[in-house]
Amino acid sequence: MTDPQQPSEESPITTRRGIRSFVLRQGRMTVGQKSAYERSWPKFGLTREQGVIDPREVFGREAMLNLEIGFGMGKSLAEMAAAAPEQDFIGVEVHLPGVGALLKEIEDRGLENIRIYAIDANDVIDLCLPDAALDRVMVFFPDPWHKKRHHKRRLVQHEFIQRIRHKLRVGGICHLATDWEPYAEHMMAVMADSEGFANTVAGHEFAPRPDDRPVTKFEQRGERLGHGVWDLLFRRTN
Known part of the structure; x- marks a missing residue:
């Protein structure tokens, strides 16, 4: 294993082609x-x-x-x-x-x-983590890509979740959270239809925020304004 080097132009942010879920600010x-x-x-x-x-x-x-x-x-x-x-x-x-x-x-x-x-x-x-190495994967408040034409950029998609599944051990948790209700509904639809995952709460219900997920300043401000936050916790079953 080589010593870590600082990111550089010779070490690009991504090797993947096609649609990205992020824009470098x-x-x-x-x-x-x-x-x-x-x-x-x-x-x-x-x-x-x-x-x-x-x-x-x-x-x-x-x-x-x-x-x-x-x-x-x-x-x-x-x-x-x-x-x-x-x-x-x-x-x-x-x-x-x-x-x-x-x-x-x-x-x-x-x-x-x-x-x-x-x-x-x-x-x-794809390139850095061994299979079944993770106990928990967390994706908190990803960009919801509000406009319909940008929904294809959303990180949480069926293909992405299946690749995550292989890195989780059986019994491991995929924990998602968002403050954008339409994205929460999208996440729930994706997870509910994903092979090898089961909701940790009944049916298609959202989970209470676990005590070990810190509340961010952004989240606190949103709560004061009456904005909701939705947590999803799904367990890998196979």
Whole structure:
């Protein structure tokens, strides 16, 4: 396994062609984020070029393994990792200011149980993770792509969920959350029709927010404005 290198033009965000679920936003890292990135990426960063990882080698132990896709600025992921030091967490985010922000959180909190990919989650799934390695996959508040003509860009689709299934162990959890009701309904339809998954609550009901999913500032603001949040927890059955 090669040493992680910082992302560069020679290491593109994605190797996949076709429709993407993300658009790279413009934005520079703050001085603090950039400094944390330069100091800590070599230790906490993972790259596509390393190939399929062995989580036991990456973390130096065998533990419950969580994957968060699209961690944004990383505060919620850092909170989860700090609250569960006995578990390991891999975060995926294509926006480098978010990567820098999470690395700063890791430094400030003294965390050792997080590793980061700064590439397309599809490449992480297809090229970097062994089958049945994950105990939980989390996708919180992905871009809902509101306009109908953009629905094809939504990350949560049947094909994506089936590829996730193979990376989860049997009994592992796929946890989705959104604050956009039409996307919540779309997610429920996709999950309910997905082979090898069963809802952890009855029928097509949404789940209560688990205590271990932190409430974000954005979510708190939405709740004050009367906006809803929908959680889906589905277990891999086979």
